[in-house]
Amino acid sequence: MTEPEYLSVSDLTTYLRRKFDMDPYLTRVFLTGELSNFRLRPGHQYFSLKDDGAKISAVMFKGAFAKLKFRPEEGMKVRVVGHVTLYNASGQYQIVIESMEPDGVGALYQALEQLKAKLAAEGLFAKNQRPLVRFPKRVAVITSPSGAVIQDIRTTVARRYPILQLVLYPAVVQGTAAAGDLVRQLRRVREAGDYDALIIGRGGGSIEDLWPFNEEAVARELAAMPMPVVSSVGHETDVTITDFVADHRAATPTAAAELVTPVPLVDALARLEEDRLRVVTATKALLANQAARLARVQASVVMTQPTRLYDQYVQQLDQLTGRLTSGIQAVLADRRHRLTLGESKLQPQALASRLAALDQRLAQDQVRLGLAAKAHTEAKRAQLAQAAGALDHLSPLKILGRGYSYVTDESGTMLKTRADFHAGQHANIHLEDGIVPVVVEERKTNNG
Numbered sequence: 001m002t003e004p005e006y007l008s009v010s011d012l013t014t015y016l017r018r019k020f021d022m023d024p025y026l027t028r029v030f031l032t033g034e035l036s037n038f039r040l041r042p043g044h045q046y047f048s049l050k051d052d053g054a055k056i057s058a059v060m061f062k063g064a065f066a067k068l069k070f071r072p073e074e075g076m077k078v079r080v081v082g083h084v085t086l087y088n089a090s091g092q093y094q095i096v097i098e099s100m101e102p103d104g105v106g107a108l109y110q111a112l113e114q115l116k117a118k119l120a121a122e123g124l125f126a127k128n129q130r131p132l133v134r135f136p137k138r139v140a141v142i143t144s145p146s147g148a149v150i151q152d153i154r155t156t157v158a159r160r161y162p163i164l165q166l167v168l169y170p171a172v173v174q175g176t177a178a179a180g181d182l183v184r185q186l187r188r189v190r191e192a193g194d195y196d197a198l199i200i201g202r203g204g205g206s207i208e209d210l211w212p213f214n215e216e217a218v219a220r221e222l223a224a225m226p227m228p229v230v231s232s233v234g235h236e237t238d239v240t241i242t243d244f245v246a247d248h249r250a251a252t253p254t255a256a257a258e259l260v261t262p263v264p265l266v267d268a269l270a271r272l273e274e275d276r277l278r279v280v281t282a283t284k285a286l287l288a289n290q291a292a293r294l295a296r297v298q299a300s301v302v303m304t305q306p307t308r309l310y311d312q313y314v315q316q317l318d319q320l321t322g323r324l325t326s327g328i329q330a331v332l333a334d335r336r337h338r339l340t341l342g343e344s345k346l347q348p349q350a351l352a353s354r355l356a357a358l359d360q361r362l363a364q365d366q367v368r369l370g371l372a373a374k375a376h377t378e379a380k381r382a383q384l385a386q387a388a389g390a391l392d393h394l395s396p397l398k399i400l401g402r403g404y405s406y407v408t409d410e411s412g413t414m415l416k417t418r419a420d421f422h423a424g425q426h427a428n429i430h431l432e433d434g435i436v437p438v439v440v441e442e443r444k445t446n447n448g
Contacts, residue, residue, distance in 0.1 A: 010088070017086040020093065026084040029095060031056075032103050038074045045072075049080065049095070057094040058082075064098050069211075070110035077103040109207065112214055115241060119219060125244045130228040132248065132260055136196035138165045139260050140189045140227075142182065145170035149201050149232070149253040156257035164261060167195070173202040178212035186221040193226055197260045200242060201232030201253055213240040222246060232256035405431050418443050 007015075020026055033049035033056075045060045058080070072078065082097040102110045119125060143149045150168060157164050169185040172178045182200075189198055200222070202213070212218065213233045222229055222245045231246035232253050243249045250256035263271070297303060407415045407427050415421060425440040 009091075013086065013088045013091050017088060020084055020086050028081065029084055030079070030081055031095065032077070032079045035072055035074060035076045035078060038072055057092055058097055059094055060097040060100065068100060070102060071114050072100065079103045112207075112241070115214065115216055116244065119216070119241065119244070124219065124223050127223055128229070128245070128247045130247045132228050133196040135262055136164060136260055138167060138195050140167050140169060140192070140195045140198045142169045142171050142185045142189065142198065142200045143202055144173045147173070147203055149203060152253040153199060153257040156254050157261055160258065160263070161261035173212065174205070174209050175212075179215040179218055182212055182218050183221050186218070186225065190221075190225055195227050197228050197230060198225055199230045199232060199256045199260065200246070201256060202234070204235040204238060210234050210238060210240055213242040215241075218242065219245045230256045230259050405429050418445070
């Protein structure tokens with residue numbers, strides 16, 4: 001029996017991949033499903049497509065993903081075109097997607113709604129709401145040089161405001177190169193900067209034809225323009241991102257030209273004449289009013305009898321002067337009276353009488369002070385004698401005089417109890433008239 005030939009895992013996977021790649025039914029597959037595990041990556045995109053019964057891995061390489069006109073999101077239902085193959089490293093089959101569009105809604109419409117939501121959230125649509133210059137001098141126009149747009153604008157300007165200077169910046173307005181060309185011309189206008197307004201537009205068409213005016217790069221350049229922008233893209237029913245970013249939107253090129261120009265020149269001149277007459281009339285009325293006011297002022301009492309203006313002030317000044325004089329006189333009289341009293345007290349006779357009275361009072365105080373000191377001394381001597389008697393009564397010498405004595409050892413410590421004595425001890429007996437040294441022979445209790 002011949003031993004079977006074993007294949008490696010790589011050999012088997014390569015064989016199966018060749019089967020996938022050579023199958024004519026798998027080289028171009030049209031699938032619809034829901035995006036799963038989708039997370040936007042900087043390069044290639046890896047995710048899954050699923051429905052209620054199955055799921056397949058998917059990969060979309062960077063070049064194909066960059067061509068999408070919308071932004072895929074988790075859970076979005078899409079239609080994809082690609083080929084089915086097998087990835088050798090994991091042995092898992094997958095679909096390599098070449099194109100994708102939303103299922104049920106066109107890719108361009110989906111991309112338009114997503115970009116509108118993004119720019120609106122950034123506040124780009126509300127950034128510029130600038131009014132147009134009433135009497136502009138120069139206006140830039142970005143459009144096709146051969147289309148009907150520039151002709152309609154020129155015709156309208158020549159009819160309404162021929163002194164306005166139009167400067168055309170020719171641009172491609174349709175196709176894949178249109179967005180880049182529009183951005184380039186917008187930058188040229190911004191660098192020039194000396195325009196009162198900018199008109200950007202083109203004629204009508206499908207959403208694909210108008211798509212350059214929905215590009216994000218064009219929208220951001222328009223938002224950065226230093227002058228007011230008027231958008232005139234497509235027909236009245238067509239709405240683009242440019243219309244939202246611009247300061248003003250016109251339904252037609254003719255309407256755009258009418259927005260940036262004032263009323264016709266003849267009407268403007270007539271309006272100026274009306275304004276001149278109104279100014280003259282208003283000035284005359286103002287002068288007449290001021291003249292009447294001047295006449296009233298000139299005829300007033302203040303102007304005809306100016307002294308009446310300060311009569312009351314003169315009278316008030318007199319009253320205040322009288323009150324001031326009376327007050328000063330009263331103060332002077334009081335000061336004179338007080339001075340007289342002081343002088344009377346300082347006369348020699350009154351001063352001598354006062355000094356004699358003070359001498360007599362001093363003598364009396366000295367006598368009272370001597371008596372008080374003597375009485376105080378006697379009282380203190382009596383207190384001292386009494387205290388000395390009490391102290392002498394309590395003296396130990398008095399007690400010894402009554403026949404009492406006390407005993408101390410050689411160090412002078414008093415011996416009070418039998419326990420303080422011992423045989424052979426030397427002691428001193430203190431009497432009233434001296435000390436008797438003794439030697440202790442023995443100790444006895446009170447009863448024997």
